[in-house]
Amino acid sequence: MSYPYQINSFDDYKTAWAKSIEDPEGFWGExxxxxxxxxxxxxxxxxxxxxxxxxxxxxxxxxxxxxxxDRHLEKLGSEPAIIWEPNNPEEHxxxxxxxxxxxxxxxxxxxxxxxxVKKGDRVCIYMGMIPELAIAVLACARVGAIHSxxxxxxxxxxxxxxxxxxxxxxxxxxxxxxxxxxxIPLKNVIDDALIACPFVKRTIVFTRTRTPVSMIKGRDxxxxxxIHKVETLGNPDFPAVEMDAEDTLxxxxxxxxxxxxxxxxxxxxxxxxxxxxxxxxxxxxxxEEVHFCTADIGWITGHSYILYGPLGAGGTSLMFEGIxxxxxxxxxxxxxxxxxxxxxxxxxxxxxxxxxFGLGPLQGKDLSSLRILGTVGEPINEEAWHWYDEHVxxxxxxxxxxxxxxxxxxxxxxxxxxxxxSKATYATLPMPGVxxxxxxxxxxxxxxxxxxxxxxxxxxxxxxxxTTYGDHERCRTNYFxxxxxxxxxxxxxxxxxxxxxxxxxxxxxxxxxxxHRIGTAEVENAINMHAGVVESAVVGYPHExxxxxxxxxxxxxxxxxxxxxxxxxxxxxxxxxxGPIAKPDKIxxxxxxxxxxxxxxxRRILRKIAEGDTEHLGDISTLLDPDVVEQIxxxxxxx
Ligand code: WTA
Numbered sequence: 001m002s003y004p005y006q007i008n009s010f011d012d013y014k015t016a017w018a019k020s021i022e023d024p025e026g027f028w029g030e031x032x033x034x035x036x037x038x039x040x041x042x043x044x045x046x047x048x049x050x051x052x053x054x055x056x057x058x059x060x061x062x063x064x065x066x067x068x069x070d071r072h073l074e075k076l077g078s079e080p081a082i083i084w085e086p087n088n089p090e091e092h093x094x095x096x097x098x099x100x101x102x103x104x105x106x107x108x109x110x111x112x113x114x115x116x117v118k119k120g121d122r123v124c125i126y127m128g129m130i131p132e133l134a135i136a137v138l139a140c141a142r143v144g145a146i147h148s149x150x151x152x153x154x155x156x157x158x159x160x161x162x163x164x165x166x167x168x169x170x171x172x173x174x175x176x177x178x179x180x181x182x183x184i185p186l187k188n189v190i191d192d193a194l195i196a197c198p199f200v201k202r203t204i205v206f207t208r209t210r211t212p213v214s215m216i217k218g219r220d221x222x223x224x225x226x227i228h229k230v231e232t233l234g235n236p237d238f239p240a241v242e243m244d245a246e247d248t249l250x251x252x253x254x255x256x257x258x259x260x261x262x263x264x265x266x267x268x269x270x271x272x273x274x275x276x277x278x279x280x281x282x283x284x285x286x287x288e289e290v291h292f293c294t295a296d297i298g299w300i301t302g303h304s305y306i307l308y309g310p311l312g313a314g315g316t317s318l319m320f321e322g323i324x325x326x327x328x329x330x331x332x333x334x335x336x337x338x339x340x341x342x343x344x345x346x347x348x349x350x351x352x353x354x355x356x357f358g359l360g361p362l363q364g365k366d367l368s369s370l371r372i373l374g375t376v377g378e379p380i381n382e383e384a385w386h387w388y389d390e391h392v393x394x395x396x397x398x399x400x401x402x403x404x405x406x407x408x409x410x411x412x413x414x415x416x417x418x419x420x421x422s423k424a425t426y427a428t429l430p431m432p433g434v435x436x437x438x439x440x441x442x443x444x445x446x447x448x449x450x451x452x453x454x455x456x457x458x459x460x461x462x463x464x465x466x467t468t469y470g471d472h473e474r475c476r477t478n479y480f481x482x483x484x485x486x487x488x489x490x491x492x493x494x495x496x497x498x499x500x501x502x503x504x505x506x507x508x509x510x511x512x513x514x515x516h517r518i519g520t521a522e523v524e525n526a527i528n529m530h531a532g533v534v535e536s537a538v539v540g541y542p543h544e545x546x547x548x549x550x551x552x553x554x555x556x557x558x559x560x561x562x563x564x565x566x567x568x569x570x571x572x573x574x575x576x577x578x579g580p581i582a583k584p585d586k587i588x589x590x591x592x593x594x595x596x597x598x599x600x601x602x603r604r605i606l607r608k609i610a611e612g613d614t615e616h617l618g619d620i621s622t623l624l625d626p627d628v629v630e631q632i633x634x635x636x637x638x639x
Contacts, residue, residue, distance in 0.1 A: 002287055003280045003313065005031045013420050013432070020432035028056070028433065028462055032273045035312075036071045037062045038242055041269070047460050049487065051472075052480045055246050056270035056462045063240035064249060064272045065142040068311035069102045070240070077102075080316045083290065084131045085335050087178035087322035096131055098314070101138075104131075108139035109238035111226040115170070115202050119144030119241050122168035122251065126150045126159060126186055128177025129321040132206045132223065133297055134307060136172045141249060141268075144241035145170075148251040148263070151298025152177050152184060153516075154579040156192035161260055162253050163193060166469055169201045172223075176209030180326035187213040245269025251469045252300055254406040255519035256478055257490070257509040263469030264300075264406050271409050272312060274463030278411040278431055279309030282400050283372055284418060289342040290369075292318040292335065294350060299516075300406040301376055305345060309410070324350050330361035337366045344392070345374035345402075347515040351384045352545045362391055372417040374400045377515030378547045379503055385424040403427035403503045405489065406517075407479065409463025412436075413501050421498070428500040433461040438495060443483040452494035454507055456486040509603070511540040511548050518582050520603075523550060526577035527584070530570050532558020537593050537601050538584070541610040549585035551610040553632065556589050563589065586610075586637045592628040594620070605629060609636055 007013050020027040025044035032041070042059030072081075077099040084094040096104070117123060123145045127133040133149075140147040148166050150159055162168075171194075177184045187205055191214060194200055205213065206223035215222070230236075243249075249271055251263040279285060291310050295301035297319075310317040318339060324332050332354070336344060354361070373393050375385075380401055389399055399422060402414035412434050413427040420429055430436050438446040438453030446453040464487065468475040482488040492507040506512060509520040520538040527536040534555040543549035556566060567587045574583050594602045608617050614633050620626045 002285070004034055005277060006280050006284070007416060007419060010420050013416060013429075016432040017430065021435055024433060024459065028273065031277055032057055032060075032269070035062070035273060035276075036067050041245055045460065049460075049480045049485050052476060054460045054464055054466055056267075056460070057245035057273070060245040060269050061242050062245065062269060062272070063142065063144075063243055064268050064308065064312075065105060065138050066240050067272055068138065068308065069098065069105060072098045072314045073102060076314045079288070079314070081311060082131055082134055083316060083318045083339055085318065085320045085322075085339070087180070087326075089327065089331075089334065094131055101135070103235070104135045105138045105142055106238045107227060107230050107235055108135050109142040110230045110233075110236065111204070111223070112139055112143050112145065112170075113238065114226065114229065115204065115221070117143055117145050117170055119243075120248075121145045121170060122148055122166040123170040123172060124148050124150060124159070124163055124166070124168040126152065126171065126173045126190060127206065128152060128174055128179070128184070128186065128208060129296060129319060130174070130206075130208060131319065132174075134319065137297065137307060142238060142240050144243055144247070146248045146250055148253070149298050149303070150253070151296055152179070152186060153298075153581040155576055156189050157577050158261075158579055159190065159193035160196040162263070163197045163200065165253075165260075165263055166251055167199065169199055171200060171203040172206075173203060174206045174208040175213045176211035178209060178321060180323045183209050183211065185211050185213075187211070243268045246466070250303065252303065252406055254300075255510060255517045255522055257519055258521050260522070261519075262471070262474055262478070264465050265467045265469050266409050266463070267466050270462030270464070272308065274410045274433075274461060275304045275309040276312040279305060279315075280313050281416050281431070282402060282411050282414050283343050283345070283374065284416060285310075285313055285315055285343070287314065288316065289371070290316050290318055290339050291343045291345070292320070292339075292341045293345040294320060294324070294332070294347070295345075295376075300409070304410050324354055325357075328361060329354055329357035330365060333362055333365035333367060336370060340369035342369055343372045343374065344370060345376065347377040348375055348380040348384050349378065349514040349545060349547055351375070351380070351388050355384060355387050356545065359391060367392060367394065370397050372400065373397045374402055376402045376404070378512045379505055380425055382425055398422055401425070401427045403501070407465040408461070409465070412457070412461070413503070423496075423498075423500055426496070426500045426502045430501075431461075435459060436493075436501060437486070438493060439483055439486070443486075449495065449497040449499070452492065452504065454483075455489045455491045455493040455501070455503070456483055457489065458486060460487075511550060513540075513543075513548050513550060513581070514546045516581050518550070518578075522578060523552065523574060523582050523584065526574040526582065527552055527554060527570055529577055530573040532556055532566070533570065535593060537603065537606055539603055539607045539610050541586075541607070543585065550582070551586045551588070552584040553588050553590045553593060553606055555591065555593065588632070588635055588637050590628075590632050590635065592625060592631070594629050594632070595624050596622055597624050606632070609633055612636070612638070
């Protein structure tokens with residue numbers, strides 16, 4: 001047992017889970033005691049789901065970076081904290097030991113301070129996957145500022161929406177980012193966003209691609225120049241700012257079924273304890289192991305399992321700038337081989353896309369260092385699970401199928417590698433502290449084995465969402481109002497005879513495209529912005545690699561032109577408004593949409609048609625115009 005709270009047998013798991021449900025305060029209080037607090041909390045947990053009001057370790061004082069950096073210096077100072085593999089394998093990799101990372105985070109915390117960033121300020125970070133992104137995030141946490149990382153695949157408009165919502169006055173970005181053969185001009189995108197955000201006071205720009213950028217006097221400064229100023233002062237340490245456990249650590253925007261993305265708020269204490277606990281238990285992390293999570297830090301997986309989880313545990317986290325298929329589809333295997341990776345944590349979409357290249361790219365790669373495999377982000381299909389098990393893990397490595405969400409902060413339902421049983425395509429059992437249940441549409445609990453329903457959680461765990469930034473009511477209606485006294489996940493699940501859960505996918509209007517959450521309403525709004533579009537309806541359909549593809553039905557009344565060109569224009573519009581990740585895969589022009597007499601679009605029917613399941617459209621007699629279904633069906637685009 002390498003960590004005092006590491007579970008080491010199935011029995012041990014059962015005991016821990018039972019205790020966590022019976023006495024959550026005793027359970028989590030003991031675990032939290034293994035962290036570095038400046039002052040102990042007044043009360044472990046105080047909650048109700050009605051408001052909701054959820055406070056973990058309130059009154060406790062800490063800074064999460066002291067837990068991720070300072071407390072490791074003595075023993076692990078010379079151990080690698082971050083191993084960075086660049087996009088281009090020809091470029092040199094970088095390794096930052098705990099001492100070096102500590103030094104750089106302190107240095108950049110001074111930069112933030114010199115640029116006017118104070119506790120509670122919102123700082124938007126829009127960078128590629130380089131060590132400076134990790135440094136920027138941790139430096140924000142050190143000065144007590146609230147970081148809001150935005151994934152590089154979002155457009156200027158999406159960034160502007162987020163900046164306005166968070167009222168972020170500071171931005172940290174790069175001139176550009178390398179991604180496969182592409183070079184993405186991040187600072188230019190920021191410049192476009194800032195036209196609508198005059199309140200932004202300062203942009204700090206790191207040089208990565210040497211893409212030409214416009215630097216605006218008084219607003220934009222170079223990262224390197226600012227570091228130089230700190231160096232001339234002799235690089236003083238930056239004393240970590242004392243935070244309350246319930247002070248906000250970060251905001252991360254995510255899509256829901258309605259309206260614009262919402263800012264999920266996580267706080268310092270509970271998030272720290274939960275990400276660490278789930279990290280060392282799910283992956284059964286052992287000191288000195290190399291943990292390779294392939295996610296981007298722009299998503300929650302990167303926050304929790306590239307940064308805060310592994311660093312809190314004094315682990316070694318591998319950060320990769322590139323993509324799995326460039327320069328070739330052997331990239332992941334080369335990295336595993338080169339750094340003797342022990343834990344590989346990736347998404348089903350990446351596995352499916354690599355499967356498509358056959359076994360060639362795996363040949364000659366030494367994967368014997370691998371001990372544990374993990375997946376996250378979407379349901380994994382049987383075929384991908386077995387391919388991963390057989391060809392990557394060589395049947396020796398337990399696979400952890402980890403179900404969780406941006407809102408949950410950390411892993412909620414998953415087997416623990418080699419400790420609790422696994423079952424292909426099942427996330428299996430809940431983490432200690434997590435009590436899942438299934439309910440029907442009326443909120444009635446569905447008990448027993450081999451049943452399915454809507455997945456809810458009964459009581460809070462330390463990593464639970466606290467609010468949606470600037471709009472607490474939205475948090476309540478989204479998660480705590482569908483079923484009184486329960487947190488509703490938006491997912492459907494089934495439970496087998498062992499009590500194992502299998503997540504079947506979203507039951508709301510949220511799509512999961514390549515593991516990225518996209519709201520159908522968001523895509524519709526973007527399509528409707530295109531001149532000539534009268535109305536649209538967006539649904540998901542099964543996609544071999546992406547899991548789900550985006551299928552759009554569009555009523556178009558613009559001057560008639562070439563259909564292929566109009567499709568391109570619409571796609572381009574979505575790219576502009578949301579970002580390339582939300583581009584529709586298929587656009588079908590229709591003359592009407594199936595609506596009920598009250599004007600509601602019957603998505604169920606559109607989903608069936610997109611799936612090609614036209615035999616089971618169900619009752620369409622309640623539609624305003626049942627004929628429209630036949631017309632749409634005839635024009636269906638095959639896959
Ligand atoms: C889905 C990612 C099946 C689910 C950490 C959830 C999964 C949404 C799994 C959250 C899994 C995540 N099996 N589905 N192991 N993990 N999901 O917020 O629909 O980007 O609600 O968080 O991804 O996506 P998010």
